[in-house]
Amino acid sequence: MNIIVLVKQVPDTDKVKIDPESGTMVREGFEAVMNTFDLHALELALRIKEMVGGSVRVISMGPPNTEDILREALALGADRATLVSDRIFAGSDTLATSLVLKRAIERYEFDLILAGEKATDGETGQVGPEVGAMMNLPVITYVSKLLDIKKDSLIVERSVEDGLEEWEVRLPALLTVSRSVSEPRFPTLSGKKRALKMDIETLGFSDLGLKADQVGLRGSPTRVVKVFNVSVTRKADMYEGKRVSEGIDRVVEILRRFSR
Amino acid sequence: MILILGNKVERSVLELIGKAINLSEKSGMKVGVFLIGGRELENAERLLDYGVDQVFVVSDERLERFVSDVYLRVSERIIKDMDPEIILSPADTFGRSLMPMIAAKLETGLTADCTELDFDEKGNFLQTRPAIGGNIMATIVIPYHKPKMATVRPRTFNIAKEIGRKKGAKLEFLKIPDEYFESNVRLLSFKEKRDEVNIQEADVIVAAGKGLRRKENMEIVRELAGLVGGAVGASRAIVDAKWISHDHQVGLSGKTVKPKVYIAAGISGAVQHIAGMQTSEMIIAINKDKFAPIFKVADIGIVADAKSTLEEIIRRLRSR
Known part of the structure; x- marks a missing residue:
């Protein structure tokens, strides 16, 4: 099975700090990592390949240093990587991004596209379903488990608010996955060495047959008009030492309103 | 329209x-x-x-x-x-x-x-x-x-x-x-999630972190959540340690929640966790370390062991 995994470079949210003055995230010196949900999607792709054969290609749209996460994917076992990068793409919203990714994907043969349920930075979760709809593919979102691989379909579990659904989806298809879908492996030294020697295919604006007004800010229906801080720093009533019991009483009083 | x-x-x-x-x-x-x-x-x-x-x-x-x-x-x-x-x-x-x-x-x-x-x-x-x-x-x-x-x-x-x-x-x-x-997807089965309260809809979330020390202590967290009709939340650390499933994780790599009351028990308050819960109406933090960042976003802070504090809350709730 030929699988394409869409991956995104995001700031490492485990390492970011909050500026105590402004209450905003300190973005300088951000270490960039692969979006954790995409890492789980990649792991699922690698496991499918190990079970039934085929290949795994990772595709990412982003600035040139996105190459780092693509190398990471290659080190983990992906066979090929494509970086979609061009200055003109800057400022693309989810619609413009999805269109660019669609055009990149269409250059390759595939049976399955996988993406994380959302990215940990923008948190929109829109690009996966948008790409699927643009390409007229069947889409299953919030996939929590792969249950079976059939000749031209997959059986997957989908986790939603009120329960677990089991779907059979005909291939080719696009799935967005939650973290429970797989437990990512760690890269090996030999994998890392191999990845360093592998080529990363790079696609720019001129490779995709799009018009300038379809990408970047011009191709994006949404515009950010204002960004502002809301301070949510609260002043906690602290209960320590002998006063802990008093604090517990307050909590109990609050919870009584909800107790059954 | x-x-x-x-x-x-x-x-x-x-x-x-x-x-x-x-x-x-x-x-x-x-x-x-x-x-x-x-x-x-x-x-x-x-x-x-x-x-x-x-x-x-x-x-x-x-x-x-x-x-x-x-x-x-x-x-x-x-x-x-x-x-x-x-x-x-x-x-x-x-x-x-x-x-x-x-x-x-x-x-x-x-x-x-x-x-x-x-x-x-x-x-x-x-x-x-x-x-x-x-x-x-x-x-x-x-x-x-x-x-x-x-x-x-x-x-x-x-x-x-x-x-x-x-x-x-x-x-x-x-x-x-x-x-x-006509469809390319076919529903094979549906299993209702019965006993669990969805963390994004709960009025109360009792969330646990590594400060609870042992997986067995999650029972105490579940007990308190059950008593108040609430849901169990989790820090990334305990999800990674497999104390509880991903569905319960609060934060940037989990879910964003806004309950009426959020109890953070034994959670130190990494940025990635705080981003997912800081807009809760009331935040109660329980942590042994009085300098834990979670207290900065809390309304009520209790500096004590998470497990024994939760047990005491349950005891007092039950003896009304």
């Missing part, structure tokens, strides 16, 4: 109706509701009591669950017919799946997870959402495209008031031709 897209007659839809009626007073736009789903939607008539202009329903036993391609085909067709200015949908697994697919088909803009909607004096539709970290807000407009689409975080707006039926308000059950039901 401001159109609300939903799959159930439920709280999140009523919240959107409340906001849409408020927006319609500012803009003069009509308020419509379009529901697509299973047979239970036959009870949709009661939505007319909330003062909307029109309710359109596609109710079919083949649509009990989210059959993505059929839902998309039907919604796209009906939205094209209705030609709304604005479409709103809950930011749950339904809205967050269907809305992007519709936006892609209609080639228009969609803002995810809004927490405020308004018009400015020029009539621009302002959609405000939390950006990374939750303490930065971004206001977004869709100047040149129609419909302007937004998903809205459940529990953000108040439920609409039952102001009674508007004159001329109508309910319509739409007939969908059979060819629309």
